[in-house]
Amino acid sequence: MKDKQLLMIPGPTPCPTSVLLSHARPMINHRGPQFKAVFNDVTENLKKIYKTKNDVYILTSSGTGAMEAAIVNTLSPGDKVLALSIGNFGDRWAKIAKEFGADVEKVDYGFGNAVAPEDVKARLAADTNKEIKAVLIQFNETSTGVFNPIDKIAPIIKEHGALILVDAVSGLGAIDLDVDALGLDVVCAGSQKAFMCPPGLAFISFSEKALKAAENAKMSKFYFNILEAKEFAEKSQTPWTPAVPQFFGMQTALQEIMDEGIANMQARHIRLRNATRAGVKALNLKLFVENDAIASPVITCLEAPAGITPDAIRKLALDKYGVVYAVGQGKLKPTHFRIGHLGYVNESDIYAALAVLGAVLSELGYDCDPSAGVVAAQAVVNREL
Amino acid sequence: MKDKQLLMIPGPTPCPTSVLLSHARPMINHRGPQFKAVFNDVTENLKKIYKTKNDVYILTSSGTGAMEAAIVNTLSPGDKVLALSIGNFGDRWAKIAKEFGADVEKVDYGFGNAVAPEDVKARLAADTNKEIKAVLIQFNETSTGVFNPIDKIAPIIKEHGALILVDAVSGLGAIDLDVDALGLDVVCAGSQKAFMCPPGLAFISFSEKALKAAENAKMSKFYFNILEAKEFAEKSQTPWTPAVPQFFGMQTALQEIMDEGIANMQARHIRLRNATRAGVKALNLKLFVENDAIASPVITCLEAPAGITPDAIRKLALDKYGVVYAVGQGKLKPTHFRIGHLGYVNESDIYAALAVLGAVLSELGYDCDPSAGVVAAQAVVNREL
Numbered sequence: 140m141k142d143k144q145l146l147m148i149p150g151p152t153p154c155p156t157s158v159l160l161s162h163a164r165p166m167i168n169h170r171g172p173q174f175k176a177v178f179n180d181v182t183e184n185l186k187k188i189y190k191t192k193n194d195v196y197i198l199t200s201s202g203t204g205a206m207e208a209a210i211v212n213t214l215s216p217g218d219k220v221l222a223l224s225i226g227n228f229g230d231r232w233a234k235i236a237k238e239f240g241a242d243v244e245k246v247d248y249g250f251g252n253a254v255a256p257e258d259v260k261a262r263l264a265a266d267t268n269k270e271i272k273a274v275l276i277q278f279n280e281t282s283t284g285v286f287n288p289i290d291k292i293a294p295i296i297k298e299h300g301a302l303i304l305v306d307a308v309s310g311l312g313a314i315d316l317d318v319d320a321l322g323l324d325v326v327c328a329g330s331q332k333a334f335m336c337p338p339g340l341a342f343i344s345f346s347e348k349a350l351k352a353a354e355n356a357k358m359s360k361f362y363f364n365i366l367e368a369k370e371f372a373e374k375s376q377t378p379w380t381p382a383v384p385q386f387f388g389m390q391t392a393l394q395e396i397m398d399e400g401i402a403n404m405q406a407r408h409i410r411l412r413n414a415t416r417a418g419v420k421a422l423n424l425k426l427f428v429e430n431d432a433i434a435s436p437v438i439t440c441l442e443a444p445a446g447i448t449p450d451a452i453r454k455l456a457l458d459k460y461g462v463v464y465a466v467g468q469g470k471l472k473p474t475h476f477r478i479g480h481l482g483y484v485n486e487s488d489i490y491a492a493l494a495v496l497g498a499v500l501s502e503l504g505y506d507c508d509p510s511a512g513v514v515a516a517q518a519v520v521n522r523e524l
Numbered sequence: 525m526k527d528k529q530l531l532m533i534p535g536p537t538p539c540p541t542s543v544l545l546s547h548a549r550p551m552i553n554h555r556g557p558q559f560k561a562v563f564n565d566v567t568e569n570l571k572k573i574y575k576t577k578n579d580v581y582i583l584t585s586s587g588t589g590a591m592e593a594a595i596v597n598t599l600s601p602g603d604k605v606l607a608l609s610i611g612n613f614g615d616r617w618a619k620i621a622k623e624f625g626a627d628v629e630k631v632d633y634g635f636g637n638a639v640a641p642e643d644v645k646a647r648l649a650a651d652t653n654k655e656i657k658a659v660l661i662q663f664n665e666t667s668t669g670v671f672n673p674i675d676k677i678a679p680i681i682k683e684h685g686a687l688i689l690v691d692a693v694s695g696l697g698a699i700d701l702d703v704d705a706l707g708l709d710v711v712c713a714g715s716q717k718a719f720m721c722p723p724g725l726a727f728i729s730f731s732e733k734a735l736k737a738a739e740n741a742k743m744s745k746f747y748f749n750i751l752e753a754k755e756f757a758e759k760s761q762t763p764w765t766p767a768v769p770q771f772f773g774m775q776t777a778l779q780e781i782m783d784e785g786i787a788n789m790q791a792r793h794i795r796l797r798n799a800t801r802a803g804v805k806a807l808n809l810k811l812f813v814e815n816d817a818i819a820s821p822v823i824t825c826l827e828a829p830a831g832i833t834p835d836a837i838r839k840l841a842l843d844k845y846g847v848v849y850a851v852g853q854g855k856l857k858p859t860h861f862r863i864g865h866l867g868y869v870n871e872s873d874i875y876a877a878l879a880v881l882g883a884v885l886s887e888l889g890y891d892c893d894p895s896a897g898v899v900a901a902q903a904v905v906n907r908e909l
Contacts, residue, residue, distance in 0.1 A: 166538060
């Protein structure tokens, strides 16, 4: 039963069988009429989740490719960029911008924290010459399990006038984000996250302002050239041969999301977070993010108990129960691990993940009631569902 | 029966049902033990087709992504590059190199021709200061249906000392290419070509010399950074979340290729080319490439008869028979179209494609024996198989 696994990681997430089977459809001509219909259907539904009238382009890459596309299509070498980092992905984005020649001011808010809006306000106010061309921010920081208050930060950036580039790869769909209401210029997302599809496609929205910036952006780019993507999107195509199976899968997955309802999907993710956090606490384990207000609806980071390594927990859970927890990232790797509750995941999956966690910890010598996590999670679900 | 199509295009090619179904396997952790086994299996079999001991890295992108990776990982802005173009993809590669700051000398051999080895020899001999850092060349130029005599050109470049970067996206697998014997430094390939897999993955080999160049290459890169790919390949992973379904598909497809035998697969592609060309000529149609010695084993470009547009032929073939021919590319678009014979294609597919071509042309008023193409193709197959 090696194939029977419960994937509790922040992507690839579990996928509905209908979505997986869509990947097995025979190939079609990516320049033909059938592909156009799929392309249009996927794009239209993506825009509903983005809550935007902006263009949303579809790239064959991971989310990191979309992050690169956001940078190289809006900036020129030497442009000043404010990178707000709260973890590994924030660090990565600053690194990408630097690699392509931006003058990056990285502000590190520390692992486990969110970006502080009043700090952003002060920094931007100090930029009296309006030298900062763009602000980089994560919507949801996957490495720590924190999501940023974009709704509070976006208006501050809007007031300054810099472009707002948002890495929403792990967050979009799972957490409400109103791209148009907040005026977000570029927003990155990925198929293997809330969209409950396999990896292979990334998504990126561009506001009119961002498209105007693209016309003047001098950073080197070819594969990720958004103006090429725009030109081809106008004929319902991609400039380069796309990952056709994932287009089929996204078409199916987005229909399932529309059937569930976008608001219901997002309420589900919050409920799963609340249940997971209650369960972790009931097992007397330490949550990495103690503040409920910034705790990610897609992933929960927790500390392994003293004397037990995260690797030992993850290995036993996988080998004995087929449950896959995610590793801790960056400096948290030796001490922490993560439980993803993202995509095609429901309440019973959380119960299973917590029951296995209790069992594994007991077996590894940790003194706990192995069912305490499930009991606490059930209480949350009974209250919220 | 809209789903029933015969894809005679140069990618995506038709795929075996076993390969398609592999794409429907449940997701796994791309950082876990199961993925490592798939990664290793795919990499090992890829190397057999490349005939190389060099590293072969796997990118989630189209072939164009691999072409970008070849450039940005071996060169620095200002480096002199000799780009040998015989069509659209040659032009594209020169454009990529220029975009990232190379000093590109593009030599245009003209649509329908192959690169002339003696000309390359003269040009490189004139570079007495050894300023040319790399030579860019297509193995198979998909836009025209010509393949270059890499076996004659590679030794000339080796003697000069420049890096040999080969775009073998549409050719590798279908046409014999001995990467190690020829000393090719970087060779690009793609899943949706001879590998009879859906699009989504690109492959790229790096010689030791190319890896050394990568350590000093100053062009901007992040997503396509090959030294990152190398570091992760050492633990059987990719740096960014890969298109997992295509890894499953490639594992199955490569096993099928090993079962057929690499030499048999390549003989099949030559046979299909010969049969297609004989059929086209028997229908009194004009082949774009008249010289058999450089005619591509993966795609045949032909001219539509006077008074009939390629679009009319393609549309009727698709609507009435479900046969998909490819458009002409670049300046050939108004007058030509192409028949792909690449990937999961056999003799009976060629018969069908030629019979439909004869029928469609007759219906559009062209004076021909509609079965003449099939008769001629059968004669070739009977002789060669």
